[in-house]
Amino acid sequence: MFGPLIVKPSKAKGDKTGSWRVQLRPKFLQKNCIGCKMCLLICPEGCIQGKEKNTYITDYNFCKGCGLCAKICPKSDIIMIEETSEGEKK
Amino acid sequence: MKQFLEGSRAVAEAVKLCKPGVISAYPITPQTHIVEELAQMVADGELNAQFVNVESEHSAASVVLGAVATGVRAFTATSSQGLIYMSEVLFNIAGLRLPLVLTCANRALSAPINIWNDQQDSVSLRDSGWIQLYAENNQEVVDFHLMAYRVSEDKTIMLPVMVCMDGFILTHGMESVDIPEAEKVDIFLPPYKPLYQLDPAEPITMGLLADPDYYMETRFAIQETFKDVLKFIPKVSEEFRSIFGRDYKDGLVEEYYTKDAEKVIVAMGSVCGTIKEVVDELRQKGKKVGLLKIISYRPFPYSRVCDVLKDVSKVAVLDKAVSLGALAPLAVEIKATFFGKKKSPKIISSFVAGLGGRDITLESIREVFRKLTQKEVSSEFIDLKPELLKEEYGE
Numbered sequence: 066m067f068g069p070l071i072v073k074p075s076k077a078k079g080d081k082t083g084s085w086r087v088q089l090r091p092k093f094l095q096k097n098c099i100g101c102k103m104c105l106l107i108c109p110e111g112c113i114q115g116k117e118k119n120t121y122i123t124d125y126n127f128c129k130g131c132g133l134c135a136k137i138c139p140k141s142d143i144i145m146i147e148e149t150s151e152g153e154k155k
Numbered sequence: 156m157k158q159f160l161e162g163s164r165a166v167a168e169a170v171k172l173c174k175p176g177v178i179s180a181y182p183i184t185p186q187t188h189i190v191e192e193l194a195q196m197v198a199d200g201e202l203n204a205q206f207v208n209v210e211s212e213h214s215a216a217s218v219v220l221g222a223v224a225t226g227v228r229a230f231t232a233t234s235s236q237g238l239i240y241m242s243e244v245l246f247n248i249a250g251l252r253l254p255l256v257l258t259c260a261n262r263a264l265s266a267p268i269n270i271w272n273d274q275q276d277s278v279s280l281r282d283s284g285w286i287q288l289y290a291e292n293n294q295e296v297v298d299f300h301l302m303a304y305r306v307s308e309d310k311t312i313m314l315p316v317m318v319c320m321d322g323f324i325l326t327h328g329m330e331s332v333d334i335p336e337a338e339k340v341d342i343f344l345p346p347y348k349p350l351y352q353l354d355p356a357e358p359i360t361m362g363l364l365a366d367p368d369y370y371m372e373t374r375f376a377i378q379e380t381f382k383d384v385l386k387f388i389p390k391v392s393e394e395f396r397s398i399f400g401r402d403y404k405d406g407l408v409e410e411y412y413t414k415d416a417e418k419v420i421v422a423m424g425s426v427c428g429t430i431k432e433v434v435d436e437l438r439q440k441g442k443k444v445g446l447l448k449i450i451s452y453r454p455f456p457y458s459r460v461c462d463v464l465k466d467v468s469k470v471a472v473l474d475k476a477v478s479l480g481a482l483a484p485l486a487v488e489i490k491a492t493f494f495g496k497k498k499s500p501k502i503i504s505s506f507v508a509g510l511g512g513r514d515i516t517l518e519s520i521r522e523v524f525r526k527l528t529q530k531e532v533s534s535e536f537i538d539l540k541p542e543l544l545k546e547e548y549g550e
Contacts, residue, residue, distance in 0.1 A: 066375075066376040066379040066380050066383070067252060067313070067376050067380075068369070068372035068373035068374070068375065068376035068377075069365065069369050069372060069373065070251065070252055070351075070361065070362075070373065071351050071359050071360070071361060072359065072360040072363045073358075073359055073360075074358050074359070074360070084368075
């Protein structure tokens with residue numbers, strides 16, 4: 066019998082790191098956003114997308130819940146919320 | 156063909172017949188002669204292999220790990236401190252499911268430094284995921300190497316095998332050994348065909364991080380595979396018998412006058428030869444004694460041991476290693492075999508002997524049989540010198 070041993074090379078997209086989140090997830094309020102892109106630039110996973118103000122959002126399949134986007138947002142328009150509160154956990 | 160050979164030379168001849176593509180080793184007493192002979196064979200062009208000289212056992216094990224990962228048959232040998240130094244890589248080789256054969260020339264562990272024989276080194280690595288076979292004499296050493304590659308490389312097994320031979324007693328002992336014919340070995344042991352291999356043209360990753368979501372399955376799989384090994388070794392042993400003529404029965408244990416025995420010693424390795432002599436002697440006097448030799452220590456053949464010993468009233472387990480602070484390693488397995496069983500020996504006594512090369516003589520074995528009475532003893536040291544012991548530290 067064999068367990069998982071061999072990994073074929075793949076892109077980072079194949080590694081859904083969203084499962085790493087343990088307690089908190091960012092919530093993009095999309096109210097006071099000025100489109101400064103700081104959240105997009107600081108995200109270590111590179112999983113935040115957006116163009117205009119109030120359009121920025123993260124991909125929860127990859128977001129590890131590190132909280133850097135919420136910390137750097139100059140308008141405090143991103144907040145960290147409990148995984149279980151406000152809707153479904155991904 | 157029968158030849159009068161030193162044990163190490165016999166191993167080298169056996170390995171040569173298995174045609175490894177890569178050999179890497181670091182010399183350590185009493186393994187040195189094995190790799191010395193192999194290096195000579197490679198230098199003389201008798202063996203078409205790459206002999207990689209390295210700066211340590213850790214590197215030697217790493218080299219053979221890498222070699223097997225690229226799909227080449229490989230070989231290494233070591234002893235004692237060298238084996239312990241390799242241990243990190245040995246767990247990796249098993250975890251990566253790489254088939255490899257390693258000869259362990261059994262030797263005591265430091266400190267105090269001691270180059271002589273006991274089985275502490277390999278026994279200490281019993282949990283590493285390696286199959287461990289213990290040889291009684293040099294003929295077995297030769298044959299077990301062939302069987303080891305055959306078991307190791309089977310697609311259903313894919314686990315490394317450690318062939319353990321007692322240092323000096325076997326490695327430096329001269330014996331008449333039947334070296335198998337190359338053509339027969341080629342039939343018994345076809346070239347190694349890897350399931351996966353490292354290849355730049357088709358890249359894969361072996362041994363990648365396995366987080367809590369994946370790790371347990373890798374361990375469970377090895378545990379399950381060991382059950383298959385217990386069924387597979389007898390098949391290989393039978394195949395071996397049909398090609399080479401030597402019969403190791405199921406290849407897991409050897410029974411010697413156990414059928415009607417009242418007292419049986421359980422042991423591993425070269426000491427079994429000495430025990431057989433005492434058994435013969437006592438049998439001539441009409442005493443019903445016997446020997447159960449454990450060949451496969453990992454996987455441990457619990458049900459076979461149970462079958463052999465369940466009707467024996469007194470069993471002595473002779474260990475050439477200790478688990479300091481606990482029962483002796485082989486004794487633990489024998490006791491575990493019978494835990495909760497209705498039919499079991501009345502007495503299972505445990506003896507420790509021959510540590511650091513202290514000779515286990517015929518008299519030592521007679522003493523074990525004598526001490527195997529109604530009173531069960533636990534980890535009793537045989538041939539101890541009490542005059543060397545004192546109660547407090549210092550002079």
